[in-house]
Amino acid sequence: MTVPYSCDDCGDARATIGEQIVHGRLHWSVSHSCAGTIVEECGRDELPPGWRAALLARAGTYRLTIDRAAARAAAMRVLRRRGVPLTDLAGTLTAGLSGTETEMHLAALDFAAGGVPTTVSGPFAAGGVPTTVSGPFAAEGASTVSGPRTT
Structure with missing residues (x-):
């Protein structure tokens, strides 16, 4: 880029x-x-x-959303290994993570290794509006993509 x-x-x-x-x-x-x-x-x-x-x-910023049906304890273990403070666990479980596309794909791999399904979407411009969608993902079945594609 x-x-x-x-x-x-x-x-x-x-x-x-x-x-x-x-x-x-x-x-x-x-x-x-x-x-x-x-x-x-x-x-x-x-x-x-x-x-x-x-x-x-x-x-743009990409987002990783943790599947709400995932085992909460498994998701918290992955977040702790990634350095999320205990005080931020509940909020991060709800809001997910954000960062560069590659950072979010790497996070998705970490969650997949812990048995936690995730979704990576983006990029998002200012205001949180999706501008395009990216893929494929390295861990088959570990991540999905959401958001409208624009040309």
């Missing part, structure tokens, strides 16, 4: 951000090059906050 990038050498430019799931972990990369500058960054797990904000602004 191409996002705005402020380059001292070429002025306002673009950088390319990529995310993927490799062996159950989020891997990310950022690339920008111009006549005077080359930026190549990569890492695992959390995308740096500035790059993540740029990706969310450009690509």
Whole structure:
């Protein structure tokens, strides 16, 4: 995904951000090059906050909804492993999670491993309105997609 990038050498430019799931972990990369500058960054797990904000602004926010029929204890175990504080468990069970598309697909895999069905939908623009729908999903049967597709 191409996002705005402020380059001292070429002025306002673009950088390319990529995310993927490799062996159950989020891997990310950022690339920008111009006549005077080359930026190549990569890492695992959390995308740096500035790059993540740029990706969310450009690509939209995705949501993971936990199936209400799922075993509550199993869903809470997955949320705790993902670092959700005890005080936020009930609210997260109801509201679900939000983040980048790849983050939500990775979360869906975690829930599927715990036997908890989920739905990933999005992206959502400001105000929570779906703008498009994405798929396929890595864990067959673990996730479904909802929301209208636009062209």
